[in-house]
Amino acid sequence: MSPRLAADRLTIGEPSTPTEREAPASDGLEVDGTQNATNDRDTVTVAGAETDGDGQLNAGRDAPVGGQAVLEGVMMRGVSNWAVAVRKPTAEQLAEGERSPEEAALGEIEVSAFPLTSALKRHRILRLPVIRGVVALGGSLAIGFRALEISANAQLPPEPRPADAGDEDVADGADAAEAQQAEEIPRAVWAGTIVVALAFSIVLFFLIPVGLTSLIKDQLGSSFLFWLIEGVLRTSIFLGYLLLLSRIRDLRRVFEYHGAEHKTISCFEAGLPLTPANAQRFSRLHPRCGTSFLLVVMIVAIFVFAPIGLPAWYWLVATRILGVPVIAGVSFELIKYAGRNRSRRWVRAVMWPGLKLQLLTTRARLPVSCRPRI
Numbered sequence: 615m616s617p618r619l620a621a622d623r624l625t626i627g628e629p630s631t632p633t634e635r636e637a638p639a640s641d642g643l644e645v646d647g648t649q650n651a652t653n654d655r656d657t658v659t660v661a662g663a664e665t666d667g668d669g670q671l672n673a674g675r676d677a678p679v680g681g682q683a684v685l686e687g688v689m690m691r692g693v694s695n696w697a698v699a700v701r702k703p704t705a706e707q708l709a710e711g712e713r714s715p716e717e718a719a720l721g722e723i724e725v726s727a728f729p730l731t732s733a734l735k736r737h738r739i740l741r742l743p744v745i746r747g748v749v750a751l752g753g754s755l756a757i758g759f760r761a762l763e764i765s766a767n768a769q770l771p772p773e774p775r776p777a778d779a780g781d782e783d784v785a786d787g788a789d790a791a792e793a794q795q796a797e798e799i800p801r802a803v804w805a806g807t808i809v810v811a812l813a814f815s816i817v818l819f820f821l822i823p824v825g826l827t828s829l830i831k832d833q834l835g836s837s838f839l840f841w842l843i844e845g846v847l848r849t850s851i852f853l854g855y856l857l858l859l860s861r862i863r864d865l866r867r868v869f870e871y872h873g874a875e876h877k878t879i880s881c882f883e884a885g886l887p888l889t890p891a892n893a894q895r896f897s898r899l900h901p902r903c904g905t906s907f908l909l910v911v912m913i914v915a916i917f918v919f920a921p922i923g924l925p926a927w928y929w930l931v932a933t934r935i936l937g938v939p940v941i942a943g944v945s946f947e948l949i950k951y952a953g954r955n956r957s958r959r960w961v962r963a964v965m966w967p968g969l970k971l972q973l974l975t976t977r978a979r980l981p982v983s984c985r986p987r988i
Contacts, residue, residue, distance in 0.1 A: 663884040670897040673883035676953040681879055682758050683872035684765035686719045697727040698761045700768040708771040724768055747946025748939045759808050767798045820934040823848040828927055837923040845916030852912050860974040873898035873976035898976040899969045902953040906968030910945040
């Protein structure tokens with residue numbers, strides 16, 4: 615299958631309702647934490663995958679497919695298209711008012727597909743190593759925030775019609791559609807959220823570690839000890855941050871969708887039909903996960919900042935901010951290489967910590983409301 619055709623398949627999805635025919639129990643799909651014992655397909659060898667120590671499948675090859683968990687859904691990205699599938703709440707759930715983040719939406723699945731345009735296709739110089747990583751990550755961030763915006767808006771109730779609106783307004787389909795879409799989170803709010811999130815990440819993972827280490831710079835007397843301690847602090851803050859997120863109950867369903875996204879991509883990479891039953895057979899861990907990428911960023915930063923030495927404090931701050939794109943570009947190349955060479959033993963050994971870290975940001979359970987649609 616050509617990469618373009620594979621990417622186009624990602625945009626194919628049909629909205630459904632809770633009453634739509636779901637996979638029967640005989641498919642071996644895990645529902646409520648248990649798997650049907652009558653399923654014998656788990657013992658069958660899949661040509662494009664191998665079984666790990668936990669009895670789950672891992673794809674043996676890489677494919678130009680990525681994704682992201684969003685609110686009550688997933689975003690999938692291919693070569694020429696990207697799409698968001700979100701399950702909306704029912705009218706009854708909206709009538710009850712604000713629901714718990716742990717409560718699943720039970721309405722229709724809304725699928726939104728968009729063409730994928732990238733500067734990498736238009737400018738050859740942007741396809742150079744490291745540079746292409748910076749450009750690709752910038753595009754991924756833009757799509758990721760847009761996907762989150764779509765999923766958040768899908769959870770909002772439609773704006774109520776004015777009390778003096780006549781029946782003729784109800785009959786007007788265009789006005790009704792406009793009313794349904796009227797209540798959305800303002801773009802200015804999303805822009806502010808993006809700026810605050812990026813600034814928070816730079817401050818937390820780069821400026822705070824270098825600031826704390828600078829307090830004892832004179833006692834260290836060695837640039838080697840300085841960047842080593844700074845790197846340990848940065849990695850410790852990152853691990854603590856992930857551990858804290860994993861304990862927030864409001865994010866549990868997002869982590870379930872994150873695991874479902876990984877399973878779906880692995881199923882696609884293995885060349886199996888994209889069904890919930892097949893996807894459930896794969897591991898929720900993936901070598902190209904963003905969680906693994908961020909751990910690589912923390913480690914790469916140690917080696918990027920090491921040659922800088924111990925300049926004045928303002929140079930330390932400036933290099934930590936300006937060095938972020940370089941670190942991200944190098945980390946991108948490493949993650950891509952690991953994805954393409956996942957069958958090599960030394961690559962598996964190097965990526966093992968990142969894979970285990972995904973246990974904090976994914977959930978294995980794949981409930982009916984969480985089944986990925988592709």
